[in-house]
Amino acid sequence: MLEFKNEIEEKVKELLDVDRPVSLETPSPERGDYALPCFDFASLLKKAPDVIAKELVQKIDLKRGDVEQSGPYINFSIDTSYLVENTLKSCLEGTFGRFPHKDESVIIEHTSANPNAPLHVGNARNPIIGDTLARIYRRLGFDVITEYYVDDMGRQVAILTWALDNIREDDLPEPDYNKPDHEMARYYQHASSMVEKDDEVLGAVQSLIQRMEEGDEEVIEAFIDYSKKVLEGHKDSLARLNIFQDSYKTESSLVLDGEVKKTVDELRESKVCGDEDGALYLPIGDDRIFLTRSDGTSLYPARDIAYHIWKSRRADRLIDVLGEDHKSHARIVKKALESLNISPLPSFIFYSFVSLEGEKMSTRSARSVWLDELMDNAEERAKEEILTRRDDLQPDQIEKSAREVGMGAVRFNIIRVQPEKHMDFRWEDALNFQGSSAPFVQYTHARACSILRKWGGDEEILKEQDGSLLDHESEIKLVKTIAKYPEVLLDSMENSAPHLMAKYAVTVASEFNLFYRDCPVLQGDEKTVSRLSLVKAYKEAISIILDTLGISAPEYM
RNA sequence: GGGCGUGUGGCCUAGUCUGGAUAAGGCGACAGCCUCCUAAGCUGUAAGUCGGGGGUUCAAAUCCCCUCACGCCCGCCA
Incomplete structure (x- = not known):
């Protein structure tokens, strides 16, 4: 096509x-x-x-x-007969949707959540967009590295560190989950409110930051150690979403190996920066962005610039997935990198925040839905659905299918919306498995599998089919829609618009449902084998489309 | 106040970059379809001043200007 x-x-x-x-x-x-x-x-x-x-x-x-x-x-x-023959062939031979390998690498930074609390459905938008984008780039032949930037030297971690050393567990509620991120979030949330009310606590936190900046090994070790534990919790949550990062880069490593200091020195010499009482700043219009404090210690923008310089040495393209609150900051970082003649410069994909049933979501006020909680509910709901309609599956089959459907529903519900649009999270929508949803798409895969299973023949012989007997409108439309995949892939990449892939998945699945309605396959007539080959081709194609979205294709549900 | 973004039937969204032939899906509502490959499906009905106003054009949801509403940012925090 x-x-x-x-x-x-x-x-x-x-x-x-x-x-x-x-x-x-x-x-x-x-x-x-x-x-x-x-x-x-x-x-x-x-x-x-x-x-x-x-x-x-x-x-x-x-x-x-x-x-x-x-x-x-x-x-x-x-020419439809040409298209049908070619599309079937590529699906059945396993070349469908595969672009030749490009000699071009890209680092996609995503998630990079503060290591002080578990992921909630608001920041879950980040990994889902990032991972889907990574999958799109991989399909297009790029060498992709996904990277998580761990901010283990910030104020949030300082608060967490103070809390772990000064708050007794007896004073805290039970954790929502027995995972390190949930266990530690209790300390953070408790301390966070103390910092606001109690100047002594605030002072203690600030002195921790001070000691960390001065290179106090004990403090730095604590920061790194605690954030690592929270990160383990994030990794577990992400694994349930089928998201695995290739690389984790800690802010502390950039500070400790001198990368940040080197960058600050270069910026100081580059003459693009101003100096006020020893504090280095970057003039942006009428504003100025401070890179260091007057005592010479580095601030977040400086470290972020250093991080991007480090990244730029490792790939041909850099993409950062960021919340919209980072918009102006990111543009400043880019400007700074430009003035230092760094190449490649990063490009950004910003997503809007997620509200909860119409109200603002926040970790600190505990007005949020944990990602773990959402996943549990989605899986539970999927299990219920399976139990109401199947009585022929083994318990382990039910569990597996419920995990696949639940995970898919969560990913799809978030990726279907254009990143820059606001999202209001509603349990009702998130757990609705009809219409424009992952289960809708997955269901067509299960149906295709079911037809092939029922037929029971050797699927190898289907590869020989040229589809010349396929002439029903629904057959042709299905093939045409399948053949659109490469266009959608390109479009999604060029516009940083992974939601287009979700939209497309629903379109193809709908076409399959019409084919299913109009063209009975197992009739035992002369069209049976041709149609079986189309079913098999669809099964392969939709698996790949779902995989592009990081969603698995269940054999039964 | 300044900057950036969003505004499409009751609700959620696609289409906006690159203007074109009747504004497309889903949820919810209502009415139908399982003696036939899984009804998480399919069919139909009701429901729209594409936030509002101006402009450009043969043609505007789409481009330009103004305006309103909402979100985010405007720390020697991250």
Whole structure:
């Protein structure tokens, strides 16, 4: 399909001899697969749009498709038997949706949550966007490293450290979960409110920060140690979402190995910075961003700049997934990197915050839904659903399927929304497994598996099918939709828009459901084998599409 | 106050970058479809001034200006 599109674009460009990019649109299906409105060329060629369309249609000759004029529009339709044969082949041979390896690497930084509390559904948006994006880049042939930047030297960790050394566990509530992040969050939350009320506690926390800055080994060790424990909790939660990071970089390592100091020195010499009482700052418009305190110790922006310099040595592209609260900060970091002639510069993908049933979510006020809690509820709900409709599955099959469906539902519910849009988390929506949801898509995979299981033949013979007997509208539409995958993949990457992949998954699944309704497979007639090959092809394709979203494809549910 | 972002049927969202042929899905509501490959499915109905106002254009949800609402940021915190 992508080939066909590219061919049209090239031919049109050549025939009209124009520089401007030819942008094709997708018309309603009965008109064709792609359409070109000719209004744009009217002023250029000094002819009426429908005349241009008419002339162009006569001249254009496509290898694998038809051209038709419709007033000022030209509609292009691909040769369906060619498309069917090729799409089936690529799915069945395992080449579907696989782009050639690019000699280009990208580091996608995501999650990078403060190591003071468990992940909640608000910051869960970050890993889900980041991991999905990573999967999209991998499919497109990039070498991808996903990285978690561990902020183990910040104020939040200082508060946590003070709390662990000064608060008795007896004074704290039971943890929500027996995981290190939940256990330690109790200390943090308790201390956090003390810091606000009690100046003595505030002073103690500040002195911890001071000692850490001065290189006090005992304090630094405590910071690193405690944040590591919280991080272990984050890793466990992420693993349940099928998210595994390739690399973890701690802020402390950048400070301890002198990387930060080196960067600060370079910035000081670069003349782009100002100096006030020994504190180094970067002028941005009328504002200034401080990089160091007047005692010379580094501030977060300086460390972040150092981190990005370190990253830039390791890849051709850098992408950071960040909450919208980091927007202005990130742009400043980028500006600083630019002035130091660092390449590649990072590009950012910002996501908006998640509110909870209409109200603001916050870890400190405990107005949040833990990711672990959401996962548990989703799995529990999935299990209930399975139990109401299946009585033929073994307990371990039920557990496995419930995990797959629950995890998918959570990921999908979050990735389906464009990152920059606000999200309001509602239990009702998150646990709704109908319509536009992961279970809807997964269900079609289970159905396809079920058909193949019931048939019971050797699936190898399906690979020989060319699909020439597939001519029903629902069959053709399903194949066409499957064949759109590479376009969606490219679109998602180019626009940093992973939600498009979620949208697409639902579209393909809907087409499968229509095929399922209109075209009975196991009728034992002459179409059975052709249709089985389409079912098998769909099963392979939807597995890959779900995998792009990090969602697994259950064999039964 | 300044900067950035968002505003599409009762609710959630796609489409906005790159303006085009009747504004697309889902949830909820209502009415139907399991003697037939899993009904987590399918079909139909009701429901829309694309926040509001101006402008550009043959053509605006989409581009420009103004305005309103909401979110985020504006620390020698991170």
